[in-house]
Amino acid sequence: MEKILEVKDLHVTFTTYGGTVQAVRGVDFHLNKGETLAIVGESGCGKSVTSNAIMRLIPSPPGKITAGKILFKGKDLAKESEKKMRQVRGVDISMIFQDPMTALNPTLTIGTQLIEGLKQHRKITDSEAKKRALEMMDLVGIPNPAERMKQYPHQFSGGMRQRIVIAIALICEPELLIADEPTTALDVTIQAQILELFEKIQDVTGVSIILITHDLGVVAKIADRIAVMYAGKIIETGTKREIFYEPQHPYTKGLLNSVPRLDTKGRLKPIDGTPPDLFSPPEGCPFTARCPFAMEVCNKVYPKSSNLSDSHSVDCWLQDERAKQLLATMVTN
Amino acid sequence: MLKYILKRLLIMVVTLWIIITLTFVLMVSVPGSPFNSEGNSNEIVQQNLAKHYNLDKPYHVQYLLYLKSIVTLDFGPSIKQPNQTVNDLLGRGFPISAELGIVTIIVAVISGITLGILAALRHNGVIDYLAMGIAVLGISIPNFIMATLLIDQLAVQREWFPVATWKSPMHMVLPVLALATGPMAIIARLTRSTMLEVLTQDYIKMARAKGLTPWKIIVKHALRNALMPVITIMGTLVAGIMTGSFVIEQIFAIPGMGKYFVESINHRDFPVIMGTTVFYSAFLIVMLFLVDIAYGILDPRIKVAKKEGE
Numbered sequence: 001m002e003k004i005l006e007v008k009d010l011h012v013t014f015t016t017y018g019g020t021v022q023a024v025r026g027v028d029f030h031l032n033k034g035e036t037l038a039i040v041g042e043s044g045c046g047k048s049v050t051s052n053a054i055m056r057l058i059p060s061p062p063g064k065i066t067a068g069k070i071l072f073k074g075k076d077l078a079k080e081s082e083k084k085m086r087q088v089r090g091v092d093i094s095m096i097f098q099d100p101m102t103a104l105n106p107t108l109t110i111g112t113q114l115i116e117g118l119k120q121h122r123k124i125t126d127s128e129a130k131k132r133a134l135e136m137m138d139l140v141g142i143p144n145p146a147e148r149m150k151q152y153p154h155q156f157s158g159g160m161r162q163r164i165v166i167a168i169a170l171i172c173e174p175e176l177l178i179a180d181e182p183t184t185a186l187d188v189t190i191q192a193q194i195l196e197l198f199e200k201i202q203d204v205t206g207v208s209i210i211l212i213t214h215d216l217g218v219v220a221k222i223a224d225r226i227a228v229m230y231a232g233k234i235i236e237t238g239t240k241r242e243i244f245y246e247p248q249h250p251y252t253k254g255l256l257n258s259v260p261r262l263d264t265k266g267r268l269k270p271i272d273g274t275p276p277d278l279f280s281p282p283e284g285c286p287f288t289a290r291c292p293f294a295m296e297v298c299n300k301v302y303p304k305s306s307n308l309s310d311s312h313s314v315d316c317w318l319q320d321e322r323a324k325q326l327l328a329t330m331v332t333n
Numbered sequence: 334m335l336k337y338i339l340k341r342l343l344i345m346v347v348t349l350w351i352i353i354t355l356t357f358v359l360m361v362s363v364p365g366s367p368f369n370s371e372g373n374s375n376e377i378v379q380q381n382l383a384k385h386y387n388l389d390k391p392y393h394v395q396y397l398l399y400l401k402s403i404v405t406l407d408f409g410p411s412i413k414q415p416n417q418t419v420n421d422l423l424g425r426g427f428p429i430s431a432e433l434g435i436v437t438i439i440v441a442v443i444s445g446i447t448l449g450i451l452a453a454l455r456h457n458g459v460i461d462y463l464a465m466g467i468a469v470l471g472i473s474i475p476n477f478i479m480a481t482l483l484i485d486q487l488a489v490q491r492e493w494f495p496v497a498t499w500k501s502p503m504h505m506v507l508p509v510l511a512l513a514t515g516p517m518a519i520i521a522r523l524t525r526s527t528m529l530e531v532l533t534q535d536y537i538k539m540a541r542a543k544g545l546t547p548w549k550i551i552v553k554h555a556l557r558n559a560l561m562p563v564i565t566i567m568g569t570l571v572a573g574i575m576t577g578s579f580v581i582e583q584i585f586a587i588p589g590m591g592k593y594f595v596e597s598i599n600h601r602d603f604p605v606i607m608g609t610t611v612f613y614s615a616f617l618i619v620m621l622f623l624v625d626i627a628y629g630i631l632d633p634r635i636k637v638a639k640k641e642g643e
C-alpha cells in the first residue's frame with residue numbers, strides 16, 4: 001500500500017517561562033493512501049501538537065520542531081520553507097479544528113470563507129469558484145446552499161458550522177485531511193452525523209484521514225488503524241481489530257476499560273493517576289507511575305518497540321524477552 | 334433597521350433638548366452679563382440693551398425664545414459683534430474647525446492603527462516597545478503641553494513650521510500633531526491589544542491552514558475583527574478631539590468654532606454660546622449615531638441582533 005504520510009522521530013518543544021515543555025518526544029507513524037488513522041490519547045498527550053506540526057502551524061516562538069521527519073509523499077515538510085508550506089496547506093493537506101463555533105470568522109460570509117482558499121490556490125473565476133462552493137455545500141449536506149452562502153457563521157448551528165468547516169477543508173481536493181477532535185464540541189446526535197459525513201466524503205473523494213480524538217467511541221466507528229499516544233509518544237499502534245481485541249500496552253487496556261461497552265457488565269474503571277509532567281518527562285516508560293505491571297527497568301529505560309504483526313507494535317517491557325536479563329545486569333552494576 | 338434608526342433619531346432629539354436646557358440653566362445662573370465688561374456703566378443703556386436682546390424677560394420666556402431660535406435655526410445677532418449673526422460666525426468658523434478635526438482624525442486613525450498592528454505583529458520586539466513607549470507618552474502628555482512643546486521645538490527653535498494661524502497645509506502640521514497624538518496613542522494601544530487577542534483566535538489558525546498569505550490573513554481576517562473595538566471608541570475620540578480643538582485653536586490662533594465658543598463664554602455672548610453649543614452637540618450626537626451604524630454594518634452579528642430585537 002502506498003504511504004501518503006510518514007512521520008519519523010518527531011520532536012516538538014515549547015520554550016516557556018517555566019521551562020521547556022517536551023510536548024512531542026519522538027513520534028513515529030505512517031498513513032496509507034485512502035485510510036483513516038485515529039490518534040487517541042488523554043488530553044495533553046500531544047495530539048494537537050503532532051497534527052499542527054504536520055501542517056507546520058506550531059506557533060514559533062515558543063514552539064519548535066527540534067527533530068524528525070514529516071514525509072508527505074516522500075517530501076520532508078519539516079524542512080520546507082514557509083512559502084512552500086503555504087502551497088501545501090489547504091491544497092495537499094487540510095485541517096479541521098475542534099470547535100466549529102470559533103473556527104469561522106464571524107465577520108465574513110460563509111461563501112467568502114469557502115471560496116477564499118480556492119481563489120488563493122487556483123486560477124479560477126468567481127462564478128466557477130461559486131459553483132464549486134455550492135457543490136461542496138451540497139456534498140457536506142447543507143440545504144439551500146445558494147442562500148446559505150450569503151449568510152454569516154452565527155446564523156448556523158454547531159453541527160452545520162462543522163459541516164461548513166469540512167467543506168472549506170475539502171474545497172481544494174486535498175489528499176490528506178487532519179481532523180483534530182472534530183466532534184468533541186458537538187452534541188452526541190450531531191457527532192454521529194458528522195462521523196457519517198466523514199465516511200461519506202472518504203468514499204466520494206478518497207481522501208486519507210488522520211482523526212485525532214480522546215473518544216474511543218469515535219474511533220470504533222470510522223478508524224482503520226489506531227495509534228495510541230501517551231505523554232508525547234505513540235506507545236501502541238495497530239489495526240482497529242488489533243487494538244480493540246488484542247491490546248498489549250497496559251495503557252491501551254486501561255483506556256479500553258474506561259469506555260462504556262455493551263458486552264462488559266460492571267463498572268467502568270478509569271486509569272488512576274495523571275500523566276507525567278512534560279517539563280521533565282521520565283527517561284523510562286512514562287506510564288510507570290500508573291502501571292499495575294511496572295517493573296524496576298520500566299522507570300529507567302524506555303522500552304524498544306516490539307512488532308507483534310506487520311501492523312501491530314507496542315512499546316512495553318512486558319513484550320521484551322530481554323527485560324529480565326537487562327534488569328539483572330542493571331541490578332549487579 | 335428603519336425602526337431602529339427612527340428610534341435613535343428620537344433619542345438624539347431628546348438628548349439635544351436636554352443639552353440645550355442645561356446650557357440655558359448654566360448660562361443664566363453664571364454671574365455676569367454680556368454688558369458688564371464693556372464699560373457701559375450707564376444703567377439705562379444697560380437696561381435698553383437687555384431689553385433689545387430680550388434679557389429682561391422672565392427666564393421661561395427667554396427659554397422659549399431660545400428654543401424657537403433653535404428650531405428655526407436662527408440664533409440672531411451676536412451681542413458682542415452686533416453686525417454679525419451667530420450663523421455668520423458658525424458659517425465662517427465651522428469649515429476651519431471641521432478641516433482641523435477631520436485631518437486630525439485621519440492622521441490619528443491611520444497612524445494609530447499602523448502603530449498598533451506593527452506592535453502586535455512584532456509582539457515583545459523592539460517595534461512593540463517603541464510603539465507602546467510613544468503611545469504612553471501620547472496618552473500622558475496633555476494636548477496643550479504638546480502644542481507648546483511642538484511650537485517651541487519646531488516653530489521657534491527650528492522655524493520649520495509657522496507658529497500660528499491657519500493659511501496653508503504647513504500651518505496645519507503642528508496643530509494637527511498636537512491634537513492627534515492623544516487619540517493616536519489610544520487607538521494604537523487598543524489596536525495592539527485587540528489584534529493580539531484576535532491573532533490567537535481559531536479562525537486565524539483556520540485561515541493559516543487554508544494556506545492564505547500573511548497579508549490576507551492580517552487584512553481580511555484579523556484587522557476587521559481587531560478594529561471593531563476601535564470603532565466603538567471613535568465617538569468618544571471625536572468628542573475628545575472637538576473639546577481639544579477649543580484649546581488648540583486658542584493656542585494656534587486658528588479662527589475656528591472653538592475660538593468663537595471660548596470667546597462667547599468669556600463675554601457672556603448668550604446667542605453665540607447657545608448657537609455654538611447646539612451646533613457642537615448636534616454634530617457630536619450625529620457622529621455617535623454614525624459610529625453605531627458603521628459598527629452595525631461591519632459586524633454582521635449586531636445588525637441581526639437589532640433586527641431580531643425589533
Ligand SMILES: Nc1ncnc2c1ncn2[C@@H]1O[C@H](COP(=O)(O)OP(=O)(O)O)[C@@H](O)[C@H]1O
Binds near residue numbers: 021023041045046
Ligand atoms: N503554545 C504552547 N505553549 C506551551 N505549551 C504548549 C503549547 N501548545 C501545547 N503545549 C503543551 O504541549 C502538550 C501537548 O498539548 P496538545 O497537543 O494540545 O495536547 P492534546 O493531546 O490534548 O491535543 C501539553 O502539555 C501542552 O501544555
Ligand code: SF4
Binds near residue numbers: 289292293295298318
Ligand atoms: S513498560 Fe513497564 S511501566 Fe511501561 S507499560 Fe510496560 S510494564 Fe508498564
Ligand SMILES: [Mg+2]
Binds near residue numbers: 180181
Ligand atoms: Mg488537542
